[in-house]
Amino acid sequence: MLRTYLSMCLVLFLLFTINSCFDPRGTVLALGNDTDHFALVRFKESIYKDPFEVLSTWNSSSHFCNWLGVTCSLRHERVTQLNLTGYHLHGFISPFVGNLSFMRILFLGGNNFYGKVPHELGRLFRLEGLYFTNNTLEGEFPISNCSKLRALNLAGNHFSGQIPMEIGSFQKLQVLQISINNISGHIPASIGNLSSLVLFTVAYNNLEGNIPQEIGHLKNMKTMYFGNNKLSGMLPSSLFNLSSLTDITVTANQFYGSLPSNMFLTLPNLRAIGIGENKFSGPIPSSIVNASRIQRFDIVKNQFRGQVPSLGKLHDLSTLNLGSNNLGSNSPNDLEFLKSLVNSSQLDRLYVDNNNFGGYFPNSIGNLTSQLTQLAFGSNHISGKIPAGLGNLKNLIVLGLDGNLLNGIIPATFGKFQKMQILGLSGNKLSGEIPDFIGNLSQLSQLDLSRNKLTGNIPSTIGNCKKLQYLDISQNNLSGTIPSQVVGIFSLSILLNLSHNFLSGPLPTEVGILQNINKLDLSENDLSGVVPATIGQCLSLEYLYLQGNFLNGTIPSSLAVLKGLQVLDLSRNNLSGSIPKTLQNISVLAHFNVSFNMLEGEVPTGGVFQNASEVSLTSNGKLCGGIPALKLPPCSSNARKNKNQDNILLIVVITCAVVFLLLSCVVAICRMKKTHKNAFDNPSTSDKFPMVSYQNLHHATNGFSDGNLLGTGSLGFVYRGHLDSEERLVAIKVFNLEKKGAHKSFIAECNALQNIRHRNLVKIFTCCSSVDYNGHEFKALVFEYMSNGSLEEWLHRKLESAEVPRMLNLEKRLEIIIDVASALYYLHYECEQPIIHCDLKPSNVLLDDDMVAHVSDFGIARILSTLDGNIHKQTSTTGINGTIGYAPPEYGISSQVSTKGDVYSYGILLLEMLTGKRPTEEMFKDGHNLHNYVKTALSSNVMEIVDATLLSEENDYLVKKGDEEKSLLEMVAHLHADTEKCLFSLFKIGLACSVESPLERINMMEVMRELNITRNGFTAKV
Incomplete structure (x- = not known):
């Protein structure tokens, strides 16, 4: 009886078990599948925004093992890998991920996950790879019980706290990346227990203290990045025994001490060393002569001294940066090492500027590889003539020879530099004339020939350099007139300096073409004639120096249009007439000098004229009035009487003119009604x-x-x-x-x-x-x-026929930012009547075949009326103008629109382009907004708020290959100080545009000036 009962129980159990392996539709399920399915569904529920719709496949029409990003084991059909890299998903990481107990790899990089990492992930005891790169995760450094972890990547988030001592228990860890976070404290000595570690990056954090000696226990280590922290002390001696090490970077810390002379013998596999911006001293290790595998050697901004050893065996060297040290001894043999670089066929960048190198250039310098793009020898003691052989380096983009003792002429071979963008020869003893071939260097953006002994005329061919932004040929012995072609280079935006020469004749009226120029210096010459009124068209001008010439006539009233003018110096000329009263309306004008002229009449009392210490009026005997501190005689009553008579006469003339105009208008209106009746x-x-x-x-x-x-x-x-x-x-x-x-x-x-x-x-x-x-x-x-659609599609959507999102790198985003600014500048300042767009946003910025940006959709644009030369704000009759998130706050409480409203929209668009975040995202509520988000983050680390896909090449590789380690290595390697400086500058512009108060916002004139400075600094370094 008992046996029968047991048999029946066994049969029932088997029937129940078999039934449980089928779902209600009869589909066979492996044991545990329901748990994985449920966990994935709950994970999807934690995503509130899926811009690329990658989770649209996560539905009941297919088995979850076929869902995009999900990989299952063949035997058990359990989830072993979840890869959702680079899809800009918005949400938090669901704790139900901890139920995917067969999970080995979790890729969530390149998204917008926020909040803390759930502790439930500690249950994934099979986990080998955890990648959270480039999100906005926060909280303490996450640590779990995943003892099988081989790769942990937390880079590009907001993690804080310290690296926990428990990190040393992860014995199988090979990759540990925590760069670009807010990690503080010390590097724990327990890091030395990770004997399998190959890659260790902690760059761009707030770490302090020493690198522990225990780092020397990591015998398999290949790559270490410690850059941009607050680390100090000497590098641990054990570090130089890691024979497997290929790449080490400790840039921008506070390390000191000297490097071991035999370091390249104990580190035979070293390919890249970056120790710039520290306090290292002593000589360059002599063992570098045998460092045949070195590709990058960067020791910029330290205190190294002595001679540079022979580098003849460094065949793979691509970057050699010795700048800003104490190398050389101002002796004839200082540059002998250059001869050994002839064998470095991969050399791309060579910097030896700001040292103590003396002697002559060796003739063999022209035999360096033609692959060189950047060559900097400035601020040394190099003498002799410039070798003609330098012209053989035809791919040079940057050549800096400034601040030396070079003499002779500019070699004719420099005409081969068809790719040259920055040419600096200032501060030498060069003679002869400026060669005409300079005009053939069509890519030039910066040319500095100042502080030499050049003679002759300024060649008009310089006007062919249509990309020139900076031109300085001051402090030479140049003569003749100023070519109209030179002052007519529209691209000049930073500086035109022709001062301290012997230039004569009038200032060409073409100076008005310089609409984007920031500083114009023509002082200390022999210029004559009047100050052209067209100079008032230089709307971006901040500094104008015309002193020390023979200019005559009156001060043009058109200068008052230059609302950004800060310094105006017209002293030591032959100017007459009165000081235009309208100059007091330039609110930013901080210094005004017209001393030693023949001016007369009443001095204004507003603006800069209220500050006697910043106004110089010496030797203008007929000036009167002004504030008491100027100590000028009062203006006579006769003058006021004559002025009153003149005013009465003027009123009579104006009255007659107005009556005539009114009669004319009546006649014109009658004719128009008759003509256009139907x-x-x-x-x-x-x-x-x-x-x-x-x-x-x-x-x-x-x-x-x-x-x-x-x-x-x-x-x-x-x-x-x-x-x-x-x-x-x-x-x-x-x-x-x-x-x-x-x-x-x-x-x-x-x-x-x-x-x-x-x-x-x-x-x-x-x-x-x-x-x-x-x-x-x-x-x-x-x-x-526009074949390339809208900026909106490039920032937030994907190509219709592609599996990965569209990418825009920093250089291309910068060009688009400038394109849009140029359009707004034109609308606000260069149209017959200023136009307000009122609805600037990414969907209204279209991109053509060449990715040039075009502002579109003028459906709610407003044209400002101008009366008596003043711009009158227009009132909207359609309520709130623009789109929520992009429209300025004042449009919500007033019907008045202004150019400052466009500036606000532009600032938000700029911040969106850099962060990848729309101003209407869920995170921006309850008083939070994109402006404050950027402002808060900018004070700590600019890189923490940058769009994950901004560095397009690295992210494209990341998405297509799934090789997170290599992608981050390449990314961190490229995040040098110049890129960060560019991003910081752009963020500041965006913030200055998007402040809440319209009175505190900058205008598009100031935006263009700042953008041109930023672009020039960035493209010069790229």
Whole structure:
């Protein structure tokens, strides 16, 4: 009986077990599959934004092992790997991930996960690889019980706290990356227990103290990055016994001491060493002569001394940076080491500037590899002539020979430098004339020939250098007139300095072309004639020096237009007349000098004239008035009487003129009414463009088919089409006239676009104001087609036919940032009447074939009226202007629009481009916004808020290959100080544009100036 009962129980158990292996639909399930399935579903629920829709495959239509990013074991169909790298997912990491008990690899890098890492991950005892790179995770340094971990990557987050002592228990750890966080404290000695460690990076944190001697226990170590921390002391001696070490970087810390002379013998595999910006001293280790594998040797900004050893065996050397040390002894043999570099065929960058090198250049310098792109010898004691052989280095982009004792002429072979961007020869003893071939160096952005003994005329061919931003040929012996071609180089934005020469003749009126110039110095010459009124067109000008010439005539009142002018020096000339009273309206003008002229009349009392210490009026005997501190005589009553008489006469003349104008207007209005009695509504808008018929547009878009639909907006649709009249694709914006405001938007866009032309504004070809085949009113605009879509798509979406997101590197984003700024600068300052765009955002920035940005959609633009030379703000009749998140806060409480509103929108767009975060994201609520997010993070570490996909090449490799270790190695290697400086500068511009108060915002004139400085500094280093 008992046996029968037991048999029945066994049968029931087997039936139950078999049944549990089937789901209700009859699909066979492996044991534990339901747990994994449930965990993945809960993980998906923790994601509130999926911009690339990568989780759309996570549904019941397929087995979870087939979901995108999920890898399962073949035998048990359990999740062994979850790879969601680089998809910009927004959310937190669900604690249910801890239930994926067969998980070995977890890739979550390149997303927007926030919050703390759930402690439940400690249950994943099989976990071997954990990658959280480039998110916004925070909290204490996460540590778990995952004893089998081989790779732990936490780089690019907001983790804080200290590296825990328990890290030493992870005996199998091979990769430990915690760079670009807020980790503080000391590097624990227990790190020496990780005997399998190959890669260790802690760069860009707040670590302090010494590197522990126990680091020498890591016999398998290959790569270590300690850069950009607060570490100090001497490098541990045990470090130099790690024979497997290939790459070590300790840049930008406070290390001191000397390097062992035999270090390259004990470190035979070393390929890269970066120890710049510390306090190291002593000689360069003599064993470097045998370092045949070295590719990068960077010791910039230290205190090394002595001679540079022979480097003849460094065949793979690509970067040699010895700059800013105490090397050399100002002796003839200091540069002998250059001869040994002839064998370094991979050499790309050579910096030996700011040292004590003396002697002559060896003739063999022209035999260095033609692969060289950057060569810096500035601020040494090098003498003799510039070797003609330097011209053989035809791929040079940067050549710095400034601050030496070089003499002779500029070699004719320099005409071969067709790629040259920065050429610095200042502070030498060069003679002869400036060669005409300088004008053939079409890529030049910076040319400095100042402080030499050059003679002759300034060659007009310099005007061919259309990319020149910085030109300094001051303090020479140049003569003749200033070529109009030189002052007409539109690209000049940083400096034009021709001072301290013997230049004569008038200042060309073409100076007005320098609309973007920041500093103009023509002082201490023999210039004559008047100060041209066109100088008032140099709207970005901050510093103007014309002192020490023979200029005559009056001070042009057009200078008052230069609202950014800070210093104005017109002293020691022959100027007459009065000081324009309008100069007191330049709020930033801080220094004004017109001493030793022949000025007369009343001195203003506002603006800079309120500060006697910053105003110099000496030797102008007929000046009067002003503030008491200037100690000028009071203006006579006769002068005031004459002035009153002049004013009365002026009033009479103006009154007559106004009456005449009013009569003229009445006559004109009567004629217009008669002429346009039956005209179509608003002829001043669409009539400005060539018209196209509805039939043509219908044919061009195949009947406005969905296949040609590019996108939809709040007031209509945009189609791709091909007009017979245009031999190219066009974009056709069709207004939905049933929508409120559509008709007004059509008129506004016509009005805004009818008279403006700029390379960074979308080009309008034609328009249509007609009726469709059903007799309904039809309105459309036809624009140039932009093949690369909108900036919105590049920042937040993916290509329709690609599996990975579109990428924009820093250089390309910088160009787009400048393109958009140029468009706004044109709208605000260069149009006949200033135009406010009112709706700047990424979806309204379009990109052409060459990725040049074009601002589009002027549907709610406002044209500012100008009366009596003053700009009058316009009031909107459509409520809040712009788009939430991009519209300035004042638009929500007032109907008044201004150029400062566009500046705010531009600032938000700039911050979005750098962070990858929209201003409307979920994290920006309850008083938090994108501006404050950046402002808070910027004070600690600029890199922590940068968009994960900004470094496109590294991230593209990361997404396609899944090789997180190599990607981060390459990324950190490229995050040098110049890149960080560029990003920091751009963030500051974005913050200055997006402050809450419109009165505190900078204007687009200031934005353009700062961007040009930033671009020049960045591209010079790239």
